[in-house]
Amino acid sequence: MKAGRDPEQVRLVAVSKTMPASDVREAIDAGQTVFGENYIQDAETKIKEIGTEGVTWHFIGHLQSNKAKVAAAHFDMVETVHSLKLGKELGKRAKALGKTLNVLAQINVGGEQQKAGVDPEAAEALVRSLLEVEGIRLKGLMTMPPFLSPEEVRPYFKRLRTLRDELVTKGIPKESLKELSMGMSGDFEVAIEEGATLVRVGTAIFGPRKVKQ
Numbered sequence: 339m340k341a342g343r344d345p346e347q348v349r350l351v352a353v354s355k356t357m358p359a360s361d362v363r364e365a366i367d368a369g370q371t372v373f374g375e376n377y378i379q380d381a382e383t384k385i386k387e388i389g390t391e392g393v394t395w396h397f398i399g400h401l402q403s404n405k406a407k408v409a410a411a412h413f414d415m416v417e418t419v420h421s422l423k424l425g426k427e428l429g430k431r432a433k434a435l436g437k438t439l440n441v442l443a444q445i446n447v448g449g450e451q452q453k454a455g456v457d458p459e460a461a462e463a464l465v466r467s468l469l470e471v472e473g474i475r476l477k478g479l480m481t482m483p484p485f486l487s488p489e490e491v492r493p494y495f496k497r498l499r500t501l502r503d504e505l506v507t508k509g510i511p512k513e514s515l516k517e518l519s520m521g522m523s524g525d526f527e528v529a530i531e532e533g534a535t536l537v538r539v540g541t542a543i544f545g546p547r548k549v550k551q
């Protein structure tokens with residue numbers, strides 16, 4: 339691998355939002371196992387149709403607390419936990435279902451107003467509080483950096499990795515921060531070079547989305 343990373347440490351989340359179940363099935367037949375969805379209603383329908391046998395579903399969109407029940411029921415991981423409130427709601431719902439839901443803390447590395455996630459400065463507080471919540475298991479950090487060219491975006495990927503390292507130095511257990519979800523179709527190679535363990539790739543796999551973004 340060009341980045342000098344062990345390929346086993348990087349997993350591909352195939353972002354199938356807006357894509358029909360038939361496209362997902364094709365990808366499954368081709369060996370893909372992890373899928374990302376970000377519209378809760380569409381995802382619920384699709385997951386019910388396709389099932390969870392040999393397939394892992396990640397929620398990667400903006401999740402309102404009142405949709406936490408649906409997310410806890412159908413997903414293995416929610417990558418976009420941006421508040422303790424949402425974490426608690428997911429934990430409560432997961433516990434009621436007798437499961438533990440994997441979560442990532444969403445960090446807004448670019449500090450963009452229109453993006454969800456906490457600022458890097460607030461990451462420690464969010465991460466520490468999520469660790470206390472029953473029903474969820476913190477696995478790492480996720481980010482959506484500013485929309486820039488791959489080289490311009492590199493510092494933001496680097497920022498997420500150094501933030502993780504800082505948090506480990508501050509005593510957050512390493513296994514709770516193992517995952518770094520960063521990189522999409524246009525920049526996943528740079529993200530892998532900077533330490534991504536999960537890359538979320540949609541259009542490069544499924545082609546352009548016809549409907550909503």
Ligand SMILES: *Cc1c(COP(=O)(O)O)cnc(C)c1O
Nearest residue numbers: 353376398522523538539540541
């Ligand atoms: C849509 C989406 C992606 C995938 O984007 P592509 O550019 O199609 O690869 C990745 N992450 C999130 C959070 C998304 O909403």
